[in-house]
Amino acid sequence: MSQQLIGFIAHAKSQVRKQMTEGGYPGNNIQRYIKGSDQVLFDTGKFMDALKAHYLKGEAGLAGVDFGWFGGATSRGLSYPKLASVLMYGRSWAPTQKERRAVAIKARLGGAPAPEGDSLSQWTIPPRPFLSDVFMRKDILERFVTDVVKAVALSLGELK
Numbered sequence: 001m002s003q004q005l006i007g008f009i010a011h012a013k014s015q016v017r018k019q020m021t022e023g024g025y026p027g028n029n030i031q032r033y034i035k036g037s038d039q040v041l042f043d044t045g046k047f048m049d050a051l052k053a054h055y056l057k058g059e060a061g062l063a064g065v066d067f068g069w070f071g072g073a074t075s076r077g078l079s080y081p082k083l084a085s086v087l088m089y090g091r092s093w094a095p096t097q098k099e100r101r102a103v104a105i106k107a108r109l110g111g112a113p114a115p116e117g118d119s120l121s122q123w124t125i126p127p128r129p130f131l132s133d134v135f136m137r138k139d140i141l142e143r144f145v146t147d148v149v150k151a152v153a154l155s156l157g158e159l160k
Helices: 002-022 029-035 045-049 080-089 097-109 130-135 138-159
Strands: 052-058 061-068 091-093 123-125
Touching (some): 002 045, 002 052, 002 130, 002 138, 029 123, 080 130, 130 138
Antiparallel strands (some): 091 123
16 A cells, blocks of 8 residues: 555655745744855755655554654754754754854855844744645645545455
8 A cells, every 4th residue: 555655755745845945934044144045944955855754554554654854964963853843843042152153254254244233142943834834735635635545445456
C-alpha cells in the first residue's frame, strides 16, 4: 500500500516547497541580517530538498504519512529538524553581545543603514507555519483520502 502513496507524497512535497517560496510570509530585519538574505524560509535548495516523508506503521499496517526534516544540518551545524521548528513556530531570545556585534557587522557590510533608537532586548523570528498551511488545505486532505481509498482498494484486490 505504501507504494500506492508515492504520488501523493511527491505532490505534497511540491506543495510544501511552493508554500515556502510563494507563501508570502513576512520577513524581519533580524532574520534578514542573520541570514544575509531577503529570502524568508530558505537560502539554497538544500533545506527544501531535505524534506522527507516517513510511513507511519500501525498494528494493521500503514497508519499514515509523516512529513518533515528528520536529519541533516546547515553548513553552520544547525540541525534541519531544529531549523524547521524555528521557522514554523518562531523564536524569541535575548541576544548576547557577541550575537549583536556579529549581526551589526554583517548588516553594515551588507549596506544596511545604521540602527535607530534603543536596541531591542528581545529578538524575534515570527512563526511561518508552512507545513500546517499546506496539510490543512482542503485540496491536499481530499487528495490524501482519495489516494488512500485507491491504495486500500488495490491492496484488497491483490489479496483476492
